[in-house]
Amino acid sequence: MAKQRSPPPSHLLLLLLIVLVTCPYPPHVRANCNFQGRSDDRGPNSKVKGMFVFGSSLVDNGNNNFLDNMAKANYSPYGIDFPLGPSGRFTNGRNVVDLLGEYLALPSLIPPFNDPSTKGLKVVHGVDFASGGSGILDDTGSIVGQVTSLSQQIRNFEESTLPELEAQVGCRSGELLPDNYVFLVGAGSNDYTYNYYLSANANLTLQSFTANLISSLSLQLQKLHGLGGRKFVLLAINPIGCSPSAKARVPTSIGCVQVLNRAVRLFNVELKSLVDDLNAKLPDSRFIVVNSYKIVRDIIKNPASKGFNDSTTPCCEVLSFAEGGNGVLCKTGGRACANRSSHVFFDGLHPTEAVNVQIATKAFLSARRTEVYPINVKRLAEA
Template identity: 65%
Template structure:
């Protein structure tokens, strides 16, 4: 007996629904978690536990839209790490290394080591007190987390064997310019921007090779943002298009080296895959054409920022200060860091975009399936 067209379509739809649901559930089943290294853009609250550090976001209005309130994230809600974790179907938020409760089974889905104000260079961030440099972050991963992860996985599987199932996310470098190079070198002429950048990216390359030697195989490298467009530079001249171009040139130069590193370093890291996420372009595109992406304010901080006359640095929100009502329409939450709405945009592009000038050479979704 022949099936009716209507019945055939119903059966086809049911099959497709079942297939797509199963495919979606298992889409990133091979990714167990993330190990995260970097600065404030990816810090989930490590600096909360540091003594004598001024680089903290553990107070309102930070976290005003985060489920548990202020958490140490330098934004109103979720950061890029939280959002990528959701897209990878990870069962929980990535815990911070500095939290004493981050041990045992809590490390099975990864650990976040990022520290606000830190940099690739060991001395970056010293002006704000205690921060955890990228070098220190990797040491903590090697000396503390890896042995414990091996114990959690049992004797049948080594921690090194399981690490290809984790993403290694690195987002560092901006502070090396803002709080190091531009504070020390331009007036002294001791080193050029080009030589400083080359040294910085060479050092980052060494750190990536170290993570590779420890078992890392899937890497996500997040570019520097257009730091010259952030509210903290407001009032500084000369500016063009609302941005301080000398800072943007530095970020663009670093990003060019970082993207080239994705290809150049592979000969030293066989079997690895690196993905470059161009958050610089993603944010710059929003600033140039905000209406198309639902933004309205591309230059002002959403929160009341502590000015230098108030003892602040023009970056952090004033403790308990005013905050804008339409946060999803603002690009920047404080004097430097983007809002959750921008983080959503970056995470979506990182995960789904096929434009190689946004994510190169493949997107994070494709990386997760390898």
């Protein structure tokens, strides 16, 4: 019998190219993304490995520090109770992102995308893309200067972070993202305060503007789904009409500024409907909404029952309208109240760490569908 000949070298090369194109990673790596040696000390039973964050100031971990705008919180008294001091977080201590990260047992704080050091191993457990003053719409926030819109945040994730993450962990997004990462999105309030209620939008009805917001957000969420995201936490808009800055703008208002609260309630109702629509349209995913409007509003209505005694005034000295400010941000180096855990608002808009603790705790553990719908973050993480 004649000896069987080996394939000519050209055939071997063709076969190798086919293997590389159709299976860029070895089978054992593709089936089990390599998180070993990635500062992950949470044990083998921890399903969620990280979190990607998109939105505005309530979830900004310091991205605006690197942008040319007026919406910054990288100075005292911001961060007065944060271990790292002023970091760009718009509160006295931890924000909702930090607290949910603790509940998810993530091994480190989520770093801001704009920090040049956020690369390599630092992206493995998530990245924060949020930008204070930004919105769902691309033109929101220009009044405060350079901000990163939600659509640009998603592009930053797709074009920069995702390829680096795939290289670090050793597998493609389709295998990497669905089980291992939570996508948190908190945006929309600035689209009303820094967009709709400007004179340029006076010809739009509130309903049509809100419908446009929800439609835009739906497309952006579907974009993240197309990139591999499957576990989504959406934050409702807080009752911004009850903030000290809103009430300072309308001093004749009795209680909260209802025109603002009506707008965000409309958005929040549509956001819940969007969650139902996306869960039906994308059955391989889970979308939930945290009703932070109700959580914060319940505190404001009866602060003593929740451990607070001041739900109307900011804890820090705020740069007023008369002083050239917008009634929102703390004065640089200004005073902060001593009893910060009893205040609802740290500055003219943003809640204290104590309020953020209540939002994050209910988001993670609450069984009330009026607070988190349709399931809580703990069940989402375990799914």
